Amino acid sequence: MGSSNTTAPSDLRAEVRYRDDGKYTMYGISLRWQIGQNAPDHGSWPPPADWDEGNAPYPRMYEVWLNDELRQTVFLHWSAWNWFQSNSHWVDLGDEEPQDLFHVKIRAKVGDQFTPFTNVVTIGSERSFVPKWVVRQPRRRAPLRSGTATADPRHGTANHPRSRAGAAIRDKDSSPICAEARRLNTSTDWQEVLPGAERMLADYPWNNAQKYLEYRKFFEDGALASTGNPAFRGLDLAPDATLGDWPLTELDTSAPTQTFTYDYMAYHWGETWSHRWFLTREDWVPADGLSWHDLDPTPFLVEVHGSPLEAESTSWEFASFPRRTGRAAIVGIWGGHGGPDTPHGENGGKTGEFFLSTCDVILR
Numbered sequence: 001m002g003s004s005n006t007t008a009p010s011d012l013r014a015e016v017r018y019r020d021d022g023k024y025t026m027y028g029i030s031l032r033w034q035i036g037q038n039a040p041d042h043g044s045w046p047p048p049a050d051w052d053e054g055n056a057p058y059p060r061m062y063e064v065w066l067n068d069e070l071r072q073t074v075f076l077h078w079s080a081w082n083w084f085q086s087n088s089h090w091v092d093l094g095d096e097e098p099q100d101l102f103h104v105k106i107r108a109k110v111g112d113q114f115t116p117f118t119n120v121v122t123i124g125s126e127r128s129f130v131p132k133w134v135v136r137q138p139r140r141r142a143p144l145r146s147g148t149a150t151a152d153p154r155h156g157t158a159n160h161p162r163s164r165a166g167a168a169i170r171d172k173d174s175s176p177i178c179a180e181a182r183r184l185n186t187s188t189d190w191q192e193v194l195p196g197a198e199r200m201l202a203d204y205p206w207n208n209a210q211k212y213l214e215y216r217k218f219f220e221d222g223a224l225a226s227t228g229n230p231a232f233r234g235l236d237l238a239p240d241a242t243l244g245d246w247p248l249t250e251l252d253t254s255a256p257t258q259t260f261t262y263d264y265m266a267y268h269w270g271e272t273w274s275h276r277w278f279l280t281r282e283d284w285v286p287a288d289g290l291s292w293h294d295l296d297p298t299p300f301l302v303e304v305h306g307s308p309l310e311a312e313s314t315s316w317e318f319a320s321f322p323r324r325t326g327r328a329a330i331v332g333i334w335g336g337h338g339g340p341d342t343p344h345g346e347n348g349g350k351t352g353e354f355f356l357s358t359c360d361v362i363l364r
Contacts, residue, residue, distance in 0.1 A: 007059060007110045009033040009087070012118040013040045014104045016093070021207050021214040027098055029091040033106065033118060035059070038087045047083055054080030054307070059108035059115070063320060064091055066298075067103050073318035075303040079271040085306050092276070094297025095216060100124070155192045158332050158357035159263040159314075161249035164225055164235045165190040165357065166263065177243040181234030191265045193235065193356045195227045197340045206272065206337045206352020213272070213335050215354050222289035224331065225358040235358060238289040245286070246360035251321070253363050258321045260301070262314050262334075262357075272352075273305035273336030279322060280329045290329055290358065305336065325363045332357040 011034040018027045032040035035058045038048040050056045064072040071091075078085035101124045105117045157163045157170070168178035169190035195205070195218045207214050218227050226232035239245040251258060260277070276299040284294045300320045335354025342351055 007057070007108065008115040009035050009059070009062070009106055009108050009118050011040055012104065012106060012121050014102075014121040014123050016098060016102070016123050018097075019207070019210050019212055019214070021210075021217065023203075023217040024095050024214070025097075026095055026214065026216060027093040029093065029102065029104060029123070031064070031089045031091065031104070031106065033087050035087045035108075038083055040087065042083070051083055054078060054083075056083075056086070058086050059110050061109040062089070062106050063109070063114070064089070065105050065107075065117070066091075070320050071298055071300065073301050073316075073320040075316065077269075077303070077305060077307045079306040082271050082306065085271060085304060089302075089304075090212070092298055095292075096297075098124075155266050155268070155355045156262055156264040156334070157190055157193070157355070158260065158330075158359050160259070160261040161251065161330055161359035161361050162247065163332075163357035163359050164246055165193050165232070167247045168234065170263075173247050175244060175247055177237055177239065177246055180243055181237055184234035184237070185232055187229075187231035191263075191355075193225075193227060193232050193358075194229065194353060196229045196231065197351075199228070200339050200351040200353060201342070204342070204347050204351045205335065205339070205354055206347060206350065208337070208347040211272070213274070213333075213337075213352055213354060215333055215335065215356075216292060219292040221291045224290045224292055224294075225356070227354075227356050236289060239286050245327075248327075248360050248362045250362050250364060253321060253323045253325065257317050257319045259315055259317045260332075262332075264314060268336065268338060269305045269307060270336055270338075271306040273338075274334070275301070275303040275305065275316075276333045277301040278331045278333075280331075282324060282326070284328065286327055286329070286360075290331075294329075295331060328361050328363055330357075330359040330361055332359070 013032045015030050017030045018025050036056055037050045060076050062074045103120050103122050105120045107117045108115045157165045167173040168181040220228045223236050225235040278295040278299050280294050281296055301318055333354050337350050337352050339351040339353030
């Protein structure tokens with residue numbers, strides 16, 4: 001059954017899988033591991049013996065290594081009723097079927113120290129549909145929950161690195177490209193760059209059958225920063241000789257860790273909610289605009305938002321940011337099972353929603 005040590009993950013299981021929402025097929029690596037008495041093959045009832053209503057002393061922070069490279073930091077904040085969130089994770093691989101083998105291992109951080117690595121699992125693409133253990137829920141599960149910091153329905157944006165919406169709309173930056181973005185936009189809400197209710201009602205972002213947020217289908221070519229929403233079309237502006245570049249946040253990639261911050265106006269949580277942070281590929285040309293395929297499809301930072309965090313956590317310190325230099329963009333996606341009510345209560349009653357932050361950076 002694996003180690004009963006509550007602080008060190010072991011018995012790692014990994015499989016390449018896919019999720020299909022009709023428009024796009026999205027691939028990923030499904031991970032399960034042993035932590036404490038929560039085993040990879042633990043059934044849906046009863047809870048692990050050390051679960052303690054979600055207060056088990058399991059690690060909250062993990063690193064995912066692929067082919068001996070640190071690719072992702074994961075913060076897990078699980079629901080009290082869902083122990084699967086404490087020892088499982090989905091590593092996004094994008095919408096192209098992977099052809100290569102992956103050597104996967106993980107480790108956890110406990111206090112200031114990392115645990116030993118788990119066993120290494122070697123996997124390839126079997127084009128297998130998402131397995132049942134990824135989508136099943138424990139019995140006696142409480143209803144989906146969310147919380148908000150204020151009554152204001154607006155949400156938030158990345159603060160460091162500063163997002164385009166933060167610079168152009170919130171801060172009213174005087175740069176020509178920000179001024180032009182404000183002129184083109186028909187929305188002044190810096191807190192919620194999202195597709196809009198009409199589009200979300202037409203094609204739900206939250207896939208209730210497979211339990212995942214499918215934001216990919218809302219990203220049109222060149223319109224990633226606006227989520228394809230005309231109200232934010234100014235955020236899609238590409239740098240040029242007339243407008244200049246977007247305001248840049250400088251990041252020192254030689255530093256051992258990075259700290260990102262988020263400016264919440266309404267704080268949501270629930271077992272479906274997560275933050276995901278993506279970086280543009282090294283060959284991205286800012287003057288060509290920003291599209292989904294300009295991003296490395298594996299986010300370097302993920303937070304699973306299954307429970308409310310102390311002081312509505314607004315920052316993440318992590319070591320998985322790539323060490324490279326040059327002009328880049330970072331895209332943060334925060335979302336889950338919320339948004340407008342569905343017409344007949346389908347899809348769990350909500351369409352799902354997500355909020356996008358596009359951050360322009362210079363890497364040193």
